[in-house]
Amino acid sequence: MSNSILxxxxxxxxxxxxxxxxxxxxLNRALDEVLAENPxxxxxxxxxxRLGGVFRITDGLQAKHGEQRVFDxxxxxxxxxxxxxxxxxxxFHPIPEVQFDGFAYPAxxxxxxxxxxxxxxxxGTLPMPITLRVPSFGGIRxxxxxxxxxxxxxxxxxxxxxxxPSNPHEAYHLLKYAATRPDPVIFxxxxxxxxxxxxxDLTRHDAADGGGSPTGAKVMRAGRHLTLVAWxxxxxxxxxxxxxxxxxxxxxxxxxxxxxxPVDAExxxxxxxxxxxxxxxxxxxxxxxxxxxxxxxxxxxxxxxxKAPVERVTGFDVxxxxxxxxxxxxxxxxxxxxxxxxxxxxxxx
Amino acid sequence: xDTLPLASGDAAKPLTPAELRELYSLMVAVRHLDASAIAWxxxxxxxxxxxxxxxxxxxxxxxxxxxxxxxxxxxxxxxMGVARTMGVDMVAYMSTHKATWHGGLYDPQQTRLAPIxxxxxxxxxxxxxxxxxxxxxxxxxxxxxxxxTYFGDGASSQGDVHEALNFAAVMKAPVxxxxxxxxxxxxxxxxxxxxxxxVAARAAGYGMPALQIDGDDVVAVxxxxxxxxxxxxxxxxxxxxxxxxxxRGPHSTSDDPGRYRSLDEERDGAGLDPLExxxxxxxxxxxxxxxxxxxxxxxxxxxxxxxxIGIQALGSRPGTEMFDLVFQExxxxxxxxxxxxxxxxxxx
Ligand SMILES: Cc1ncc(C[n+]2csc(CCOP(=O)(O)OP(=O)(O)O)c2C)c(N)n1
Numbered sequence: 001m002s003n004s005i006l007x008x009x010x011x012x013x014x015x016x017x018x019x020x021x022x023x024x025x026x027l028n029r030a031l032d033e034v035l036a037e038n039p040x041x042x043x044x045x046x047x048x049x050r051l052g053g054v055f056r057i058t059d060g061l062q063a064k065h066g067e068q069r070v071f072d073x074x075x076x077x078x079x080x081x082x083x084x085x086x087x088x089x090x091x092f093h094p095i096p097e098v099q100f101d102g103f104a105y106p107a108x109x110x111x112x113x114x115x116x117x118x119x120x121x122x123x124g125t126l127p128m129p130i131t132l133r134v135p136s137f138g139g140i141r142x143x144x145x146x147x148x149x150x151x152x153x154x155x156x157x158x159x160x161x162x163x164x165p166s167n168p169h170e171a172y173h174l175l176k177y178a179a180t181r182p183d184p185v186i187f188x189x190x191x192x193x194x195x196x197x198x199x200x201d202l203t204r205h206d207a208a209d210g211g212g213s214p215t216g217a218k219v220m221r222a223g224r225h226l227t228l229v230a231w232x233x234x235x236x237x238x239x240x241x242x243x244x245x246x247x248x249x250x251x252x253x254x255x256x257x258x259x260x261x262p263v264d265a266e267x268x269x270x271x272x273x274x275x276x277x278x279x280x281x282x283x284x285x286x287x288x289x290x291x292x293x294x295x296x297x298x299x300x301x302x303x304x305x306x307k308a309p310v311e312r313v314t315g316f317d318v319x320x321x322x323x324x325x326x327x328x329x330x331x332x333x334x335x336x337x338x339x340x341x342x343x344x345x346x347x348x349x
Numbered sequence: 350x351d352t353l354p355l356a357s358g359d360a361a362k363p364l365t366p367a368e369l370r371e372l373y374s375l376m377v378a379v380r381h382l383d384a385s386a387i388a389w390x391x392x393x394x395x396x397x398x399x400x401x402x403x404x405x406x407x408x409x410x411x412x413x414x415x416x417x418x419x420x421x422x423x424x425x426x427x428x429m430g431v432a433r434t435m436g437v438d439m440v441a442y443m444s445t446h447k448a449t450w451h452g453g454l455y456d457p458q459q460t461r462l463a464p465i466x467x468x469x470x471x472x473x474x475x476x477x478x479x480x481x482x483x484x485x486x487x488x489x490x491x492x493x494x495x496x497x498t499y500f501g502d503g504a505s506s507q508g509d510v511h512e513a514l515n516f517a518a519v520m521k522a523p524v525x526x527x528x529x530x531x532x533x534x535x536x537x538x539x540x541x542x543x544x545x546x547x548v549a550a551r552a553a554g555y556g557m558p559a560l561q562i563d564g565d566d567v568v569a570v571x572x573x574x575x576x577x578x579x580x581x582x583x584x585x586x587x588x589x590x591x592x593x594x595x596x597r598g599p600h601s602t603s604d605d606p607g608r609y610r611s612l613d614e615e616r617d618g619a620g621l622d623p624l625e626x627x628x629x630x631x632x633x634x635x636x637x638x639x640x641x642x643x644x645x646x647x648x649x650x651x652x653x654x655x656x657x658i659g660i661q662a663l664g665s666r667p668g669t670e671m672f673d674l675v676f677q678e679x680x681x682x683x684x685x686x687x688x689x690x691x692x693x694x695x696x697x
Contacts (some may be wrong), residue, residue, distance in 0.1 A: 050609045051536035072537045074506035075469055103468070106507065141396045143426065144451035144467040287682060316686045318675050323396055323448025324665035328694065338693050 018201045024194045026168035027057045027133075030175040031095065035065045038093055041179065043070045045080055045097030045133075054099055055135055055194055077103050081110035081132070085118060088128045095179055101136045101188075102145025108153075115184050116159030128159075131179045132186050136164065137232050137283050138330055139192030141323030148320055149284035151231075154186045155261035155293070162260040164188040166220070166235035168198040174258065177214045188260075190232035217264035219271065223253035226277040226340060229268065229294055231257045234281045234331065241336045250344070260290055268294065269301035276302070279311045279339045281331050286314040308346030313339035350549050353558040353576055353588055360579035364568060366636045372413060372567050373631060374645045376405045376624050379430040381649035382439065382656065386429075386446065390602040394661060395446045399427045399601045403565070406623035407529050407592040409434050410570025411497065414578050415461070419494040421479050423463045423472040427529075428499055437462050439652075440659035449663050470507035473498045473526070477513045480522035480587075490584030497525040497574075503534020505548045514589070518555040521586035525577045528589065529564060531596035532618055536609035549591035557587055564592025565623040568630075595619040668694065 021029070034041050043058055049072040052059030062070040073080050077098055084094040098104045104111070111132070118126045138147030154162045163178055163185060165171035171189070178185040220235060221242050228238040235256045242252035255271050257263060272278045278298050280291040295310035313331045321329050355361070364372070379401075386398040401408060408430025415422055417435055424431060432442045432455075441455040445465045452464025466472045476498035483493045504510060505528060517524045528548045532539055545551055552559035558580070562573045570592060577588035597619050599606050606615070631637040672687035673679070 046534075047536045049536075051605075052608065054535065054603070072541060074542050075503035075534050075537070076506040076508065078508055079506065106468070106509075141448050143397065143445070146467070286686065316672065316690065317680075317683050318671050319451075321671050322445075322451045322666075325668055325671050326448075328668045328671065328690065335693050 017203060018199045020197050021168050021200055022195050022197050023165070023168045023171045023189070024056055026172040026200050027175055027189065028059055028061070030172045030179070031058060031061060032064065034095070034176060034179045035061065035069055038180070040091060041069070041093040041095060042087060043095045043097070044073050044083075046073060046075050046099045048072060048097050053097060055189075055191065057133070057135075057189070057194075058097070077105075077107035078110050081107040081115060084130045084132070085110065085114045085128065088118075088130055089126055093129045093131075093179070095131045095133065097133045099135070100142075100146045101134050101148040101150055104132075104134055104148075104150060105145075111154075111160070112157050116157050119183070120159060127182045128184045129182045130184045131175075131181070132184070133175075134186060134188050135191040135194075136188035137190050137192065138320060138326055139190075139233055139283075141326060144320070144322070147326070149282065149315065151188060151260045151282075152284055152288060152290045152293075154188075155290060160184050160186055160261065162186045162188065163258060164190065164232040164260060165258070166190070166230075166232060166256050167193070167196070169200045170218075170256070170258065172200050172202070173204060173214070188232065192233045193236065196236070213264075215259055215262070215264070217258055217267035218256045219253060219267075220256045221252070221254040223251040223275065225251045225275055226279065226343060227253045227255055227268075227271045227275045228279050228281060228336070228340075229255045229257055229271075230281045231260060232283070234283060237331070237333065238281055238336065241333055241340070244333065245337070245340065250340070252340070257294070263290075263293065263297060265297045265301065268297055272298050272302045273305050276305050276307045277343045278302075278306075279313060279336070279343055281313045281336055281339070283315050283330050285317045286312060287317050289314055308343045311339045311343050350547070350559060350561040350591075352553070353560055353580060356576040356579050358579065360575040364571060369568070369631060369636050370641065372409060372571065373627055373637060373642075374648065375409045375413070375430075375434050376567060376627065377642075377645045378649045378652055379405045379409060379433050380624055381646070381653055382433065383429065385653045385657065386443065387598075387602060389657065389660070390446075394657070395443070396448050397602050398446045400598055401427050401430055401596070403595045403597040403619055403623065404529055404531055405430055406567035406627065407564035407570055407594045410564075410567040411499075411527050411574045411590075411592070413571050414574035415497060416495075416578075417461045419492070420578070421461050421463065421476075421494060421496050423466070423476040423479075423496060423498040425466050425469070425472075425499050425501070425504070427501075428465075431499065432460075432462055435460065435462055439656050440663065443656065443660050444663055447660055447663055450666055470500055470504040470509045473500055473504070473507075473510050473513040474516070476524050476526075477517045477520070477522050477587075480517065480524040480581075481520050483523055484520070491582065493523045493582045493584060495523045495525060495578050495581045497527055497578075499527050499529065501534060502528065502530040502532070502539045502548060503537065503542050505551075506534075506542055514552065514555045514557065514587075517587040518557045521584070523581035523584070524587040525574065525581055526587060526589040527574070528591040529594055530591050531594050533596055533600065533609075535600045535604065536606075547591055549589060552589040557589055559589040559591065561591045561593065564594035565620060565626065567623065567627055594623075 412431035412434030476496035
């Protein structure tokens with residue numbers, strides 16, 4: 001788990017075949033390739049087959065790879081995850097989908113008690129190479145249970161790994177990487193970013209910038225005065241904030257955590273030792289959120305150099321609200337700027 | 350299939366002409382509002398909606414059997430027709446589709462309609478608990494309040510449904526399990542969803558009487574639901590009704606049914622429109638005439654206009670409610686978050 005912090009970044013090779021696509025297309029392409037490369041990979045869930053998923057992430061995959069490889073299940077999340085366990089025991093590489101984040105709750109028993117523990121329980125003889133795709137987080141004015149942020153819940157469970165892409169390039173590479181791992185990975189797709197287009201460099205199969213670790217965090221914008229730590233849809237928002245702050249002469253570094261478990265403590269430390277200030281931004285509620293974990297990791301490695309306590313800008317400790325109040329709930333540009341201000345103006349007592 | 354003992358008393362009485370006309374008026378109102386809601390979504394008045402085109406008979410017929418002075422209904426996200434039949438304020442109901450408040454703005458205790466439920470099979474066990482409460486409260490057999498819970502063929506795959514059926518049967522709880530089998534769970538047809546032939550067939554395994562009925566025949570639906578209510582009310586335990594119907598058009602306003610079935614398949618599967626079918630019957634039996642049908646439609650149009658204005662006038666709820674309604678007794682942490690939010694959003 002290491003990733004060098006690249007001041008200014010390394011230029012991509014000019015010959016690299018980059019192509020513009022949406023995150024939906026990038027994920028679809030990654031799954032297509034995973035199916036082609038691994039005959040043991042299978043994709044299933046509610047409406048994944050003929051419909052191509054309600055978000056079309058599995059669009060066309062059943063037609064191309066057949067009904068044995070890509071199939072619809074009955075409408076039962078516990079069933080979907082329980083089935084994944086058995087398929088993994090039989091040597092398959094299941095890539096199940098839970099249709100929306102909030103419907104992972106009915107599957108929690110299977111995820112926590114079975115998926116996460118089978119390898120341990122069997123002393124490593126029954127690995128669980130399961131990649132659970134979960135369209136995650138809010139921002140689309142959806143009905144109840146269609147906009148939850150479950151990362152802390154998943155990250156808390158021993159035996160699970162958790163990752164979330166922030167743009168099409170990350171989506172393509174992180175999914176390809178996750179879907180070839182021997183351990184359970186919860187792959188949290190920021191659904192509000194599905195239709196956002198971006199450049200995907202298909203040649204970088206290590207899923208990392210500049211040849212670093214595919215399991216590391218990644219600096220999306222280098223800066224000197226403060227580190228914004230984010231993941232998923234909040235990365236794009238933090239990049240926007242950084243541009244605005246730059247107009248006031250504040251030079252912000254944006255770190256895309258990418259892996260929410262395990263967290264890349266080294267990259268966090270390296271960034272904050274340089275900027276000496278940090279704000280964590282997430283959509284999930286504040287209390288016991290992943291921001292607390294990140295803040296502690298920063299404190300541990302940067303206590304001596306920190307100029308201010310690590311701040312958090314997050315959702316609130318309220319059930320995810322209806323669409324009309326969504327913009328009040330999700331950290332917006334103003335609230336992130338306030339968080340930055342609190343850190344910049346902090347005076348030791 | 351019909352394993353329910355035949356009804357006697359009120360439940361066995363045929364519907365009166367006035368009741369039949371009322372059912373028709375309700376179906377027209379529901380049909381019209383449903384079509385309007387889809388139009389409103391396309392016009393940007395509401396962000397989303399779950400249509401029920403073709404399910405009017407199942408919804409109006411079952412809702413018609415509810416006694417709102419003592420029964421309680423546990424809906425999913427698609428029971429607008431039931432709500433309308435039960436007399437729920439439709440602006441308050443549609444507020445959930447306006448993205449104003451998740452469960453809708455109606456009062457569940459007063460309307461006897463539980464909040465709108467987005468989790469498939471989420472409230473099926475709730476109904477069993479509520480119904481068992483009737484038994485615990487010592488309500489005499491014959492006057493038990495009945496819980497009716499709605500779910501789909503897709504939802505019947507959930508483990509919660511099986512637990513609910515078993516609990517209700519073991520405890521002889523006064524529950525009516527009303528399954529609207531509309532042929533589809535988004536893109537997946539019933540035969541890929543339900544093993545054992547039908548949902549109704551499963552009831553036998555729990556020793557529970559069940560009825561599989563023509564859910565497009567509103568009279569059949571009222572009669573079956575009344576029989577089931579009478580059975581449950583008299584302390585004889587739960588009943589499962591599987592109303593066979595068909596969801597025409599999309600599953601929700603963000604669905605694209607062209608990806609999983611053709612229009613021809615839809616036409617063949619759907620059969621005769623339940624509203625048109627009922628109209629023909631009322632005409633043939635001389636219970637209603639052209640003037641009555643025209644008036645029913647005019648009333649539905651007037652209602653729609655009234656509702657659209659009400660829905661458009663619905664403002665967002667104040668952001669403070671997001672914090673105030675989490676607990677009965679709030680926490681210091683939440684108060685601090687609310688204060689912070691007020692300050693940063695300049696709402697003070
Ligand atoms: C637990 C859960 N999983 C997934 C979903 C997403 N979803 C919403 S409706 C639906 C299909 C429901 O089918 P059915 O129960 O037959 O009811 P219908 O919508 O056809 O009336 C799905 C998969 C959900 N709401 N809840």
